[in-house]
Every structure is written in structure tokens, then in C-alpha cells.
Amino acid sequence: MLASNQVDFAAMSMQFCLKSVRVFLAALLRWMCALVSGAPAGRTGPPETRAEGQQTTPSSVNYHFTRQCNYKCGFCFHTAKTSFVLPTEEAKRGLRLLKEAGMEKVNFSGGEPFLHERGRFLGELVRFCKQELRLPSVSVVSNGSLIRESWFQRYGDYLDILAVSCDSFNEDTNKVIGRGEGRKSHLDKLHLVRNWCRDYKVAFKINSVINTYNVDEDMAEQITDLNPVRWKVFQCLLIEGENAGENSLREAEKFVISDRQFQDFLDRHQSVKCLVPESNQKMRDSYLILDEYMRFLDCRGGRKDPSKSILDVGVEEAIKFSGFDEKMFLVRGGKYVWSKADMKLDW
Numbered sequence: 370m371l372a373s374n375q376v377d378f379a380a381m382s383m384q385f386c387l388k389s390v391r392v393f394l395a396a397l398l399r400w401m402c403a404l405v406s407g408a409p410a411g412r413t414g415p416p417e418t419r420a421e422g423q424q425t426t427p428s429s430v431n432y433h434f435t436r437q438c439n440y441k442c443g444f445c446f447h448t449a450k451t452s453f454v455l456p457t458e459e460a461k462r463g464l465r466l467l468k469e470a471g472m473e474k475v476n477f478s479g480g481e482p483f484l485h486e487r488g489r490f491l492g493e494l495v496r497f498c499k500q501e502l503r504l505p506s507v508s509v510v511s512n513g514s515l516i517r518e519s520w521f522q523r524y525g526d527y528l529d530i531l532a533v534s535c536d537s538f539n540e541d542t543n544k545v546i547g548r549g550e551g552r553k554s555h556l557d558k559l560h561l562v563r564n565w566c567r568d569y570k571v572a573f574k575i576n577s578v579i580n581t582y583n584v585d586e587d588m589a590e591q592i593t594d595l596n597p598v599r600w601k602v603f604q605c606l607l608i609e610g611e612n613a614g615e616n617s618l619r620e621a622e623k624f625v626i627s628d629r630q631f632q633d634f635l636d637r638h639q640s641v642k643c644l645v646p647e648s649n650q651k652m653r654d655s656y657l658i659l660d661e662y663m664r665f666l667d668c669r670g671g672r673k674d675p676s677k678s679i680l681d682v683g684v685e686e687a688i689k690f691s692g693f694d695e696k697m698f699l700v701r702g703g704k705y706v707w708s709k710a711d712m713k714l715d716w
């Protein structure tokens with residue numbers, strides 16, 4: 370009996386050792402493949418789904434409901450490849466699905482979100498999200514050029530944050546970048562919108578993309594005067610099929626700066642307390658992005674790989690293919706006080 374038990378134990382030990390060796394060899398092979406391809410370990414081949422049973426909560430979602438824009442920024446990474454916009458009721462259905470899946474904040478973007486139906490479509494979605502879905506935070510990113518005071522009068526109560534994109538405080542630099550339209554002053558409109566945000570109690574934010582044309586600029590004084598609740602500073606990012614590659618509508622290579630240049634810009638503005646830096650590394654997988662068809666976009670491969678639409682397969686299934694890194698989302702400061710009711714701002 371003792372000999373039999375010893376044989377069984379030896380056999381079990383051998384099986385365990387062989388299994389351990391197989392696991393080790395498989396891990397080693399994945400590491401070697403990643404090393405050869407230049408991709409991070411665990412990200413070789415097609416975008417992978419999340420592990421079974423591991424569910425992502427879409428607490429903050431960026432909905433790019435239109436790709437159309439009246440500006441032609443040379444580095445734009447969500448270009449006018451289609452003119453499609455969902456019908457209002459379908460968009461609301463998708464937003465309700467997201468709320469039921471745990472969405473707390475929605476950010477409407479584009480393209481230029483105030484372009485479609487002169488802002489009425491955007492306004493109705495903003496009102497729906499705040500009034501009916503009761504989301505803690507509703508925000509919008511805009512170039513600011515098409516915003517009218519009448520929009521604030523009608524929808525301002527339902528909007529928590531308005532971010533206006535401004536890459537330079539030199540009007541000529543903005544025009545070279547493509548952030549402009551005719552003889553209109555982008556900077557004059559920026560200040561006007563900032564005043565409207567104060568008058569109608571909407572938190573004001575500024576987004577800037579740092580590139581070869583503005584990387585040496587010192588914006589500290591102007592940003593301090595405008596006093597936004599946040600100043601998002603992005604490093605110019607290349608996305609294949611959008612602003613780089615054969616099928617792209619932009620050629621953004623000439624706008625790209627190095628990590629060192631980006632860090633120098635941040636160091637120059639370290640006195641600006643509201644500055645929130647976002648390098649390429651942080652941007653690629655820390656955003657939940659929905660396109661005009663309500664498909665999540667996975668940007669980890671340097672391009673935008675779409676999931677199926679949440680309108681067809683639901684949020685839980687579609688989000689598996691989003692490429693979203695929840696830890697990086699938290700690291701970059703994606704979770705903050707985003708409801709204007711909690712900001713205690715001095716209007």
C-alpha cells in the first residue's frame with residue numbers, strides 16, 4: 370500500500386511539474402512575441418477581449434456623435450470620414466443603456482457638436498441626460514465658434530462642464546494649425562464663451578493640443594486670467610486612418626513632438642494649478658470612446674478598431690472590445706469632481 374501511494378504521489382508530482390513547465394513556456398513565448406513585435410506583453414495580435422467575468426463599468430463615456438466640423442485642425446484624430454448622426458431617439462436609447470450599465474458622466478464631442486442642427490440636437494441630448502437620466506455630470510467639448518448665448522439660455526442649466534479647445538494665444542498660430550474660420554477671431558470667441566459660462570453657471574474648461582507650432586509658447590498668464598476649472602494639455606497623437614496613413618484625411622506627422630518636448634512644455638507651466646497633462650501613453654487606452662454609430666473604439670493599436678454597436682449587442686458585450694484600461698483612467702485623473710453642484714465655484 371505504501372509503495373502504491375508513493376507511486377501515485379510521484380505521478381501527481383510529475384504532472385504538476387509538466388503543467389508548470391507548460392505555463393512557463395507559454396508565458397515565455399508570449400513575452401518573446403511581444404518583444405519581437407514591439408508591442409506590450411499581452412497585446413500581440415488582434416485586440417483581446419477582457420477576461421471572462423471581468424466587467425468594465427462605463428462610469429465616464431465620450432460620445433463623438435458627429436464627425437463633421439467647421440474647422441480643419443491639422444492634427445485632428447476624429448475626422449469627417451462620415452456625415453452620419455443617429456436619430457435623436459436612437460441616441461437617447463443608447464444613452465439610457467449606458468446609464469443602466471453604470472455611466473455617471475457623459476462627454477459630448479465631435480467633430481464639432483454645435484454644428485449639427487445648430488446645436489439643437491446636442492442641447493436635447495444634454496437636457497435628456499441631466500433631466501431624465503439624472504447623470505451627475507454632463508459635459509461638452511467644442512471649438513467654441515458656433516456657440517450662441519441663446520443656447521446657454523435654453524440648455525445651460527443642464528450642462529456641468531463646457532470645454533473649449535484653444536491651442537495658442539497667438540491668433541496666427543491658431544490659423545496655421547487650422548483652428549479658425551475666415552477672419553473670425555478664435556480668441557475673442559473663447560473669452561466670450563468663458564463669460565457666458567460664468568453668467569449661466571457652467572464650469573469652464575480649456576483643452577490644448579501641444580504640437581510643433583505651439584510647443585515653445587508660454588500660456589501661463591492667459592490661462593491664469595481665464596481661470597478654467599481644468600486645463601487639459603494633450604500631446605499630439607497619431608491615429609492611423611484618421612490623421613496618419615494612406616486613408617487618412619489629415620497628415621499630422623508634421624505636428625508631432627517628442628516626449629521630451631512635451632515634458633519641457635509641462636515644466637514651463639508647472640505653476641498653473643489647473644493643468645492636467647495627458648501624454649500619448651495615457652491617452653491611448655484610458656478613454657471610453659463611442660463613435661457616431663455608438664461603437665466603442667479601441668485605440669491601442671495606433672488606429673481605431675470599432676466594436677459592434679451597443680444598440681445591437683448591448684453595453685456589456687460591446688465594451689469588451691473597447692481596449693479600455695480602467696487603472697490608467699484613474700492614473701490620468703479621469704475621476705474627479707465633475708458635477709458643477711459639487712464644485713463650489715465662485716460664479
